[in-house]
C-alpha cells in the first residue's frame with residue numbers, strides 16, 4: 001500500500017498549470033474541511049481570489065480564459081457578468097443548498113452545469129427548524145436568560161410555554177429539508193400542512209394549500225423551508241402574518257428575503273403574531289435591532305444546516321461532483337445538468 005508521501009510525490013508530477021482551474025471568490029464555510037482534502041488539492045488548481053495580491057477584476061481577467069469551474073457558497077454572487085468574463089467556465093459547484101446567489105438562467109443559457117448541496121443538509125436543517133419552533137413555543141432560551149440573570153430568584157416562576165403536540169404546522173417548501181421537518185413534526189404529534197410549487201402526488205397524508213395565505217390561516221405555526229426565487233421573495237408578507245394571527249409563530253431557515261422583514265418586525269413588536277425563530281435575515285449579518293428586545297424571538301446566525309458531520313458529507317459531495325464532471329460521469333447533485 002502506498003504511503004502518504006509516495007501518493008503526494010506521484011500527484012505532484014502534475015504541473016499545477018496542467019490541472020483544471022477552479023475559482024473560489026470567497027472562502028466557502030466548508031473550506032476548512034475541503035482545504036485539507038488531498039483529492040481536491042492534488043487534482044485541481046484552486047484559485048483563491050482573496051489570497052491574490054491583485055485587485056479582484058485584474059485577478060479575474062488574468063485567469064479569464066482558463067478557469068473551468070467555480071466553487072462558491074452564498075458569500076459571493078455568480079452573476080451573468082462574471083460568467084461572461086470567464087469564458088471557459090462549464091461548471092458551478094455551490095457548497096450550499098440554496099442557489100439564489102447564482103444566476104441560474106445565465107448558466108442555462110451559457111450551457112453551464114450547476115450542482116448544490118443536494119440533501120446533505122436536510123437532517124440538520126430540519127432539526128434546527130424544529131428546535132427553533134420548540135424553543136419559541138416553550139420559551140427555552142428566554143427562560144435560560146431568566147435563570148442566568150437571577151430573575152427567577154426575585155420574581156418567581158416564569159410564564160408557561162405552549163404545547164407542541166396537536167399544533168397545526170404549515171411547512172412552506174416541501175423539498176429535502178421540508179420533508180424531514182414533516183417527519184419530525186409527525187413524531188411530535190403535530191398536524192402537518194404544506195405549501196409548495198406543486199402538490200406532491202406521493203404525499204396524500206398532508207393537506208396541500210396552493211395559497212400561502214390560506215396555509216397560514218389554517219396553521220398555528222409556519223416553517224419556511226423553501227428556496228429564495230423571484231416568486232418567493234417577500235412571499236411572507238403582511239397579509240400572511242394577518243392570516244397567521246396573534247397566536248401564530250413563524251420559523252425561517254430558508255432565506256431572510258422570503259419574508260418581508262420590515263413587516264415581520266412590526267408584527268412582532270405590536271403583538272400581531274406570537275413569536276419567531278429565525279436563522280436567516282434579509283441583510284446578514286445585520287439583524288433588525290428591534291428583535292433583540294423581544295423575548296418571544298429566538299435568533300440564530302445562519303447556522304441551521306452546519307454541523308461537522310454535514311460539512312464532511314458536503315466535502316465528499318463537492319469533490320464527487322467535480323470528479324464526475326471532469327470525467328464525464330453523471331453529476332451527483334445537479335441543479336442544472338447540461
Ligand SMILES: O=CC(=O)O
Pocket residue numbers: 095096097098099117121305
Ligand atoms: O443556508 C445554507 C444553504 O443554503 O446551504
